[in-house]
Amino acid sequence: MKVLVASALILVGSCATLRHSKKIENLKNSISYDNESIVTQYLNTINTEDLKSHVEEISSDKYQGRMTGEKGHNDVCNYIRSYYDSLNIKAPESHPDYYQKVPKEALPDDLNESQNVIAYIEGSEFPNEYIYITAHSDHEGIVEGKIYPGADDNGSGTAAVFEMAEAFKKAANDGYRPKRSVVFLHVTAEEVGLHGSRYYTDNPIFPIENTVSTLNIDMIGRVDKRHKDNEDYIYVIGADRISTELHFIIQEANSSFVNLNLDYKYNEENDHNRYYYRSDHYNFALKNIPVVFFFNGEHEDYTKPTDTPDKINYPLLAKRTKLIFSTAWYLANSPNRLKSEII
Numbered sequence: 001m002k003v004l005v006a007s008a009l010i011l012v013g014s015c016a017t018l019r020h021s022k023k024i025e026n027l028k029n030s031i032s033y034d035n036e037s038i039v040t041q042y043l044n045t046i047n048t049e050d051l052k053s054h055v056e057e058i059s060s061d062k063y064q065g066r067m068t069g070e071k072g073h074n075d076v077c078n079y080i081r082s083y084y085d086s087l088n089i090k091a092p093e094s095h096p097d098y099y100q101k102v103p104k105e106a107l108p109d110d111l112n113e114s115q116n117v118i119a120y121i122e123g124s125e126f127p128n129e130y131i132y133i134t135a136h137s138d139h140e141g142i143v144e145g146k147i148y149p150g151a152d153d154n155g156s157g158t159a160a161v162f163e164m165a166e167a168f169k170k171a172a173n174d175g176y177r178p179k180r181s182v183v184f185l186h187v188t189a190e191e192v193g194l195h196g197s198r199y200y201t202d203n204p205i206f207p208i209e210n211t212v213s214t215l216n217i218d219m220i221g222r223v224d225k226r227h228k229d230n231e232d233y234i235y236v237i238g239a240d241r242i243s244t245e246l247h248f249i250i251q252e253a254n255s256s257f258v259n260l261n262l263d264y265k266y267n268e269e270n271d272h273n274r275y276y277y278r279s280d281h282y283n284f285a286l287k288n289i290p291v292v293f294f295f296n297g298e299h300e301d302y303t304k305p306t307d308t309p310d311k312i313n314y315p316l317l318a319k320r321t322k323l324i325f326s327t328a329w330y331l332a333n334s335p336n337r338l339k340s341e342i343i
């Protein structure tokens, strides 16, 4: 009797496994780009020279380390919105100056009010479905008389969002407007506790239930110790926690266009660094939105005044930006909206 029960269980177990692997197989097969050459055309507009000039601007001394609520950070936010304005990428109708004010009450005690900066390209077929590309705009400010430039953290992410926005805009101008709306969100007050993204997800400008996915970028311009002998990598964190489909879309984007080594080390549930909980995507995940966090890992200049633009690996930053762009392109143009479902 015991033996019978045991073998019946084994049988059930293996059928379930088979059904599961079939489902995964079907899911993977359903993901493909219908026009790779068009995607490639706009991927190729993302280039090292532009990324370098953006990182140099964002991390320059005139912004004084970009401390939330301080003049330097306010000035960089102004620079960010003028960038979108110059490309003719519009502000949300409800926030025509590109700013969402984050009041003092939503921030730690000693900080002045601040702002998230938001621009978007409206979708052609499903304008009320939104893909977010996010990066925090703030950094550590001036500590003990030293400016913290934060070239990697998060000049690299800010520059990547700029390049992707420009690529999406060029595509739209040429008749390849994304089917879904693509939102470029530069959140404030990340370094002091993810407050800008929390404020945004509690006070969303576009209905939160219409948010398809959030791709968050925080530090993608450097190489950590673990990869010093093979630099072509990026850590991918959290993609499979709310949507199995998102996990496989990133893999498809990668194998179709860039071929980086996708490192899932920090995606382990029990990873003691807990990076999944430590950048702005997490506030979107709390609202059950499929998120992914792109990250290069820590390095010797992390949160130090030596995080300078000359140390950024620009060809690698370009490659990683292309991975994120091709993922966003898929999410914005796929016939069906991404499913928030774990298989």
Ligand SMILES: [Zn+2]
Pocket (backbone or CB within 6 Å): 136, 153, 154, 190, 218, 219
């Ligand atoms: Zn950061």
